[in-house]
Amino acid sequence: AQTVTQSQPEMSVQEAETVTLSCTYDTSESDYYLFWYKQPPSRQMILVIRQEAYKQQNATENRFSVNFQKAAKSFSLKISDSQLGDAAMYFCAYRSASGATNKLIFGTGTLLAVQP
Amino acid sequence: DAGVIQSPRHEVTEMGQEVTLRCKPISGHNSLFWYRQTMMRGLELLIYFNNNVPIDDSGMPEDRFSAKMPNASFSTLKIQPSEPRDSAVYFCASSAPGQGIGQPQHFGDGTRLSIL
Numbered sequence: 001a002q003t004v005t006q007s008q009p010e011m012s013v014q015e016a017e018t019v020t021l022s023c024t025y026d027t028s029e030s031d032y033y034l035f036w037y038k039q040p041p042s043r044q045m046i047l048v049i050r051q052e053a054y055k056q057q058n059a060t061e062n063r064f065s066v067n068f069q070k071a072a073k074s075f076s077l078k079i080s081d082s083q084l085g086d087a088a089m090y091f092c093a094y095r096s097a098s099g100a101t102n103k104l105i106f107g108t109g110t111l112l113a114v115q116p
Numbered sequence: 117d118a119g120v121i122q123s124p125r126h127e128v129t130e131m132g133q134e135v136t137l138r139c140k141p142i143s144g145h146n147s148l149f150w151y152r153q154t155m156m157r158g159l160e161l162l163i164y165f166n167n168n169v170p171i172d173d174s175g176m177p178e179d180r181f182s183a184k185m186p187n188a189s190f191s192t193l194k195i196q197p198s199e200p201r202d203s204a205v206y207f208c209a210s211s212a213p214g215q216g217i218g219q220p221q222h223f224g225d226g227t228r229l230s231i232l
Contacts, residue, residue: 035220043205045223091159101172102147102211104221106159 006107023092031097040088120224134196141210151207
């Protein structure tokens, strides 16, 4: 069974600085998708960024980028120029591409605080 | 475009009562997911539907939980009888066709359920 691990329960960053959130996963599959979701205090789950495992190029969305290391099964999220609105819980998630299932497997989350 | 719509946003009821949570997926999406979020267990998939058919209900905790999707634009999650340990935030999510290209799941705002 696949698992997703986020080893940092909490992180803190100064406004305008850069922070990296860690995520590792375990799978025997070769093709899959990885996602980062943001959950602010409003409790919405907002998609931040996604990565296809077969693509070597790291995904980027404005100030958000990932460092995808397939061999190491690592998928970290980098937030550049942190803003107060980035404060939230961040979840890493895995989804198989096999077509047998469409379910997301989530990590336990990292609570990010942004200090002014 | 309207996102995933869940109702009610909050529900407080006494144990033993029947609880019905409702979800309207994004128009055109053919997969619908019900998740439960608690501090202890994080985000767990309860059940998901593809084209209105339940595909994986292995996460449904017990017979007190049931889910239906009578048509492409509506789903319900019912708990009968409810117990205090069912208190959680319940999310509904939907995704568009196109499993092979990693369609992301779009989440509703969740229903915060409190069973007294």
